[in-house]
Each structure stands twice: as structure tokens, then as C-alpha cells.
Amino acid sequence: MTTESTGPEPVLVVEDVGHVLGGSARVLQDVSVQLSAGEVLALVGRSGSGKTTLCHLVAGLGRPTSGRITVGGTDAHDVDDWALVSLLPQRLGLVEELTVEQNVLLPSRLRGADDTVDGALVEDLFAALDLTAFRDRRATQTSLGEQQRTALARALVLRPALAVLDEPTGHQDDEHVALIGAALDVARRHGVAVLAATHDERIIGAADRVVTLAAGRVVPD
Numbered sequence: 001m002t003t004e005s006t007g008p009e010p011v012l013v014v015e016d017v018g019h020v021l022g023g024s025a026r027v028l029q030d031v032s033v034q035l036s037a038g039e040v041l042a043l044v045g046r047s048g049s050g051k052t053t054l055c056h057l058v059a060g061l062g063r064p065t066s067g068r069i070t071v072g073g074t075d076a077h078d079v080d081d082w083a084l085v086s087l088l089p090q091r092l093g094l095v096e097e098l099t100v101e102q103n104v105l106l107p108s109r110l111r112g113a114d115d116t117v118d119g120a121l122v123e124d125l126f127a128a129l130d131l132t133a134f135r136d137r138r139a140t141q142t143s144l145g146e147q148q149r150t151a152l153a154r155a156l157v158l159r160p161a162l163a164v165l166d167e168p169t170g171h172q173d174d175e176h177v178a179l180i181g182a183a184l185d186v187a188r189r190h191g192v193a194v195l196a197a198t199h200d201e202r203i204i205g206a207a208d209r210v211v212t213l214a215a216g217r218v219v220p221d
């Protein structure tokens with residue numbers, strides 16, 4: 001089974017999770033997944049299979065209807081710290097008035113911890129994601145692909161225990177998918193566990209493990 005982490009202590013534990021949306025739609029059922037530090041897990045499945053729903057629950061946006069999700073031993077819904085769990089949402093959520101660099105550094109500013117940012121990691125992310133030329137430009141004055149890479153750098157900048165990436169290549173052309181792969185390598189080197197919902201074969205190929213959802217259930221290997 002690919003659902004079991006092979007590493008030591010799992011950072012993420014998803015245990016028998018079921019979830020109902022809109023009062024009646026059962027979107028997830030009996031989902032169990034584990035993930036260890038530095039592991040990249042690709043979450044795949046057809047459109048509507050439940051990937052975004054699981055990403056949101058792992059990132060603490062709502063509680064599962066049944067079962068349990070913990071990150072670093074804490075209930076995911078109670079985690080409110082991007083140094084523990086960060087999210088790259090499909091809709092990006094950049095702050096329009098801020099520059100690319102200010103958006104990337106925002107998680108640190110919000111923690112009141114500007115001086116604790118790892119400068120070398122920031123430079124690694126700007127280089128890996130080819131953002132250096134845009135860093136002083138307002139985020140809204142960049143392309144959608146550049147905005148997505150900005151939001152990815154923001155998700156990794158605090159070197160979180162777990163980064164949840166929803167379709168990280170969704171706005172990238174072929175040439176730029178490789179940059180997302182390079183950022184995943186940076187995350188791995190820094191011990192960040194990555195849960196990436198994706199349809200992209202190159203991200204699936206770069207992952208350490210793959211979990212497939214079908215109609216809200218994990219498909220056995």
C-alpha cells in the first residue's frame with residue numbers, strides 16, 4: 001500500500017477520514033494516509049475525486065465529519081501556524097497591494113518574525129522558481145504562472161513541517177513545470193513534507209509516493 005509512510009515518525013496522520021459536504025454529499029470515505037518529514041506525496045485522481053477537499057481538511061480548513069487528521073500530533077483544525085502547515089490554494093490568495101517578495105515573506109511578517117527567515121532558503125526559492133526578476137513588482141502585475149510560483153514560495157518560506165499544494169502546476173506551461181519540481185527538491189532538502197494534489201505526470205514522477213483517490217476513497221495498489 002502506498003498509504004503507509006515508510007519514514008520514522010509521521011508528520012501527517014490521516015486516519016479513517018470521512019467527510020460530507022453541503023449537508024448530504026459524501027466526498028471522502030475511509031481515507032487513511034501518512035506522511036513523513038522530507039517526503040513528497042502526490043495525491044491523484046479524477047476531477048471530483050476529493051483531492052481538494054482532503055487538502056483543505058489537512059490544512060485545517062474545516063474538520064472532517066468522521067475520523068482524525070493530525071499534523072505533528074496536533075489536530076489539523078487547531079493548527080494556526082504556517083511554520084507547521086502551509087497551503088498553496090488553487091485560487092492562490094496573494095495580497096494584491098504587495099510585491100512578489102512581500103507576498104513571499106508575508107507568513108513571516110504575520111508571525112512578527114521577520115528576522116527569523118532563512119535568507120539562503122529565500123534565495124534558493126527565488127532562484128528555483130525563477131522569480132528574481134519580478135521580486136519588486138506588484139503580484140498583480142505578473143502572469144498567473146508567476147503568481148502561482150509566488151504563492152508556492154510563500155508556502156515554503158517558513159520551512160513548514162508540512163506544505164499542502166493544491167494543483168501546484170495548474171497555471172504553469174510545460175517549460176515551467178520543471179521549476180515546480182526544483183522547488184519540491186528545495187522542500188525535500190529542508191525536510192518539508194509535501195502533500196501535492198496533482199494531475200501532472202511530471203510531478204507524479206518526482207514524488208516519493210502516490211495515493212490515488214476515486215470517488216472519495218483511496219484506491220489500493
Ligand SMILES: Nc1ncnc2c1ncn2[C@@H]1O[C@H](COP(=O)(O)OP(=O)(O)OP(=O)(O)O)[C@@H](O)[C@H]1O
Pocket residue numbers: 021022025027045046047048049050051052053054
Ligand atoms: N460545497 C460543496 N457542497 C457539496 N459538494 C461539494 C462541495 N464542494 C465540492 N463538492 C463535491 O465534492 C466532490 C469532491 O470535490 P473536490 O474539489 O475535492 O475534488 P477534486 O478531486 O479536487 O477535483 P478537481 O481535480 O476538479 O479539483 C465533488 O463531487 C464536488 O462536486
